[in-house]
Amino acid sequence: MSSELITDSVDSPQSQPKTGILLVNLGTPDAPTTAAVKRYLTQFLQDRRVVDLNPLVWSFILKGIILPRRAPRVAKLYHEVWMEEGSPLLVYSRRQQQALAARMPQTPVELAMTYGSPSVKQALDRLQSQNIKRLIVLPLYPQYSCSTTAAVWDALSAELSNRRDLPEISFIRDYAEHPAYIAALARSVQASFERNGKPDLLLFSYHGIPQRYANEGDDYPQRCEATTRGVVAALGLNPSQYKMTYQSRFGREVWLQPYTDETMRLLPSQGVKSIQVICPGFSSDCLETIEEIEQQNRAFFLENGGERYQYIPALNDSADHIDLFQALVTERGL
Ligand SMILES: C=CC1=C(C)c2cc3[nH]c(cc4nc(cc5[nH]c(cc1n2)c(C)c5CCC(=O)O)C(CCC(=O)O)=C4C)c(C)c3C=C
Numbered sequence: 001m002s003s004e005l006i007t008d009s010v011d012s013p014q015s016q017p018k019t020g021i022l023l024v025n026l027g028t029p030d031a032p033t034t035a036a037v038k039r040y041l042t043q044f045l046q047d048r049r050v051v052d053l054n055p056l057v058w059s060f061i062l063k064g065i066i067l068p069r070r071a072p073r074v075a076k077l078y079h080e081v082w083m084e085e086g087s088p089l090l091v092y093s094r095r096q097q098q099a100l101a102a103r104m105p106q107t108p109v110e111l112a113m114t115y116g117s118p119s120v121k122q123a124l125d126r127l128q129s130q131n132i133k134r135l136i137v138l139p140l141y142p143q144y145s146c147s148t149t150a151a152v153w154d155a156l157s158a159e160l161s162n163r164r165d166l167p168e169i170s171f172i173r174d175y176a177e178h179p180a181y182i183a184a185l186a187r188s189v190q191a192s193f194e195r196n197g198k199p200d201l202l203l204f205s206y207h208g209i210p211q212r213y214a215n216e217g218d219d220y221p222q223r224c225e226a227t228t229r230g231v232v233a234a235l236g237l238n239p240s241q242y243k244m245t246y247q248s249r250f251g252r253e254v255w256l257q258p259y260t261d262e263t264m265r266l267l268p269s270q271g272v273k274s275i276q277v278i279c280p281g282f283s284s285d286c287l288e289t290i291e292e293i294e295q296q297n298r299a300f301f302l303e304n305g306g307e308r309y310q311y312i313p314a315l316n317d318s319a320d321h322i323d324l325f326q327a328l329v330t331e332r333g334l
């Protein structure tokens, strides 16, 4: 054996240990059917990071009351947005994984979902089979929340608790104010203004969380405000030209306000006739953007006197978005 081959197969003190990247998104049903939605929601809504009610009481309410009603209704909505290759959230997340992998051919890039598949276990198995010694974890949530980012942390640590050999881990908490993220959003809004004309109002709609989670220390609303501040500064908008709301509330508790749906119904009576809506909390288009924002909230606005409504798509697998991901992992020493 030549000495060249020997040094190639052994980590020399100078060579970097092999690094892998793990992208993690929320998860989505495997099919637009009641059974698949029930499976998905059972796992998702039993995570105490998401719903923190007494587990025994909540499990009883969830399985006995909520899922039998919600699963068939939501399955129909998934059916409406389903793409040829699958659920939009998974389709766009896969494209992001593939585009990032193409940018860095020496580095394994895997995708996992906190709930459903591909699971964190499957992704870690694939990375470990490639002998990675360092792991950069990028939760695909621009703004930290205990209900999303911390749930990624939990899923990862639960899975690692079964393994003997842990990699060195770098966990990206969020990128709400990252200059490349703000620039990508601002460019996407600017392109929409050029295509459709400048609207009366640019609405930033973020997924909500219970207000109580924020009161107990989740800085998610501050992280959303930071994103909005960055984008409006980049675009030079004044306060009368934009607004920020929270969507997708679930259950009876008070969630972050103002609510997107209520705002949408009110705006036309306040003189807003044309609106463009961006959802910067979603790294991929999914049920909550395509069905809830592009379809349902469009109807609320138009039925109440609004005239022009445009939804600005998520950054998905655009080159700007992949540039941002590349910058985030490179900053972690890749
Ligand atoms: C208590 C319930 C929920 C909290 C808290 C919550 C926070 C939260 N969610 C996202 C991103 C997404 N949520 C999506 C769907 C979705 N969310 C909830 C509930 C809570 N979310 C439910 C029940 C559902 C499923 C649909 C439904 O039954 O209405 C999705 C889309 C998934 C898809 O398959 O397309 C995303 C993405 C964030 C960012 C967030 C907190 C900041």
Ligand SMILES: [Fe+2]
Residues within 6 Å of the ligand: 207, 248
């Ligand atoms: Fe959600």
Ligand SMILES: [Fe+2]
Residues within 6 Å of the ligand: 248, 287, 288, 292
């Ligand atoms: Fe929704």
